[in-house]
Amino acid sequence: MNAKELRAAFVEFFAERGHSKVDSSSLIPHDNTLLFTNAGMVPFKTFFVGDETPPYDRAVSIQKCVRAGGIHNDLDEVGRTTRHLTFFEMMGNFSFGDYFKSDAIPFAWEFVTGVLKLDVDRLWVTVHLTDDEAEAIWRDDVGVSPDRIQRLDEDNWWRMADTGPNGPCSEIFYDLGAEYGDDGGPAHGGEDRFIEIWNLVFMQFDQQADGEQIPLPKPSIDTGAGLERILCVLQGVDSVFGTDEF
Numbered sequence: 001m002n003a004k005e006l007r008a009a010f011v012e013f014f015a016e017r018g019h020s021k022v023d024s025s026s027l028i029p030h031d032n033t034l035l036f037t038n039a040g041m042v043p044f045k046t047f048f049v050g051d052e053t054p055p056y057d058r059a060v061s062i063q064k065c066v067r068a069g070g071i072h073n074d075l076d077e078v079g080r081t082t083r084h085l086t087f088f089e090m091m092g093n094f095s096f097g098d099y100f101k102s103d104a105i106p107f108a109w110e111f112v113t114g115v116l117k118l119d120v121d122r123l124w125v126t127v128h129l130t131d132d133e134a135e136a137i138w139r140d141d142v143g144v145s146p147d148r149i150q151r152l153d154e155d156n157w158w159r160m161a162d163t164g165p166n167g168p169c170s171e172i173f174y175d176l177g178a179e180y181g182d183d184g185g186p187a188h189g190g191e192d193r194f195i196e197i198w199n200l201v202f203m204q205f206d207q208q209a210d211g212e213q214i215p216l217p218k219p220s221i222d223t224g225a226g227l228e229r230i231l232c233v234l235q236g237v238d239s240v241f242g243t244d245e246f
């Protein structure tokens with residue numbers, strides 16, 4: 001698959017599952033907590049926190065992103081790793097109080113293994129330390145081997161900025177192979193070896209400036225799959241700069 005085909009496959013997969021297609025927003029967000037749009041969920045923030053009523057319960061988008069400040073700053077990594085970029089595209093499916101973990105997790109697995117046909121033997125998942133429910137879904141509903149599921153703390157809690165929507169998350173990793181670093185999965189192995197390709201955020205809180213965590217009106221889903229990283233895996237190249245996009 002080239003980039004154009006991957007974008008189309010992603011959008012169609014989620015459109016077939018009831019998601020409204022939404023165009024990428026500007027890189028300049030309507031949000032004074034961010035300098036640039038840093039994730040696919042940014043244009044939907046007001047829907048998650050309940051300030052606005054969304055015109056749809058489910059959405060799919062491919063959002064232009066820059067991570068150049070605040071709590072998500074990739075710039076110091078660019079040129080030092082094979083997977084960080086100044087600008088990237090994030091493919092995402094979103095639920096605004098509609099479905100939650102028990103649908104979001106199987107959707108991601110079906111796309112990764114059924115549509116992209118990534119080798120299951122190379123996939124690992126992580127869940128938050130506290131998230132027994134997500135682990136059970138991966139293990140019992142999806143059928144991921146328990147020894148491929150690891151628990152992490154802060155790495156499995158996603159927040160947009162110092163304030164705003166946040167929640168525990170679960171990530172899918174692809175093992176590039178022994179030549180790229182130590183074994184041990186994403187929790188213990190080499191970080192150039194186990195490459196994060198998809199993040200499923202179980203949005204539940206809206207962090208206030210004083211530190212208080214207000215529950216969101218409804219638990220929601222924010223996912224993000226890095227277009228360039230998935231292309232890397234699909235095209236068998238070991239750097240995002242080797243994909244057809246570049």
Ligand code: SER
Nearest residue numbers: 039199201222223224
């Ligand atoms: N917002 C999450 C992230 O950027 C999932 O899309 O990783």
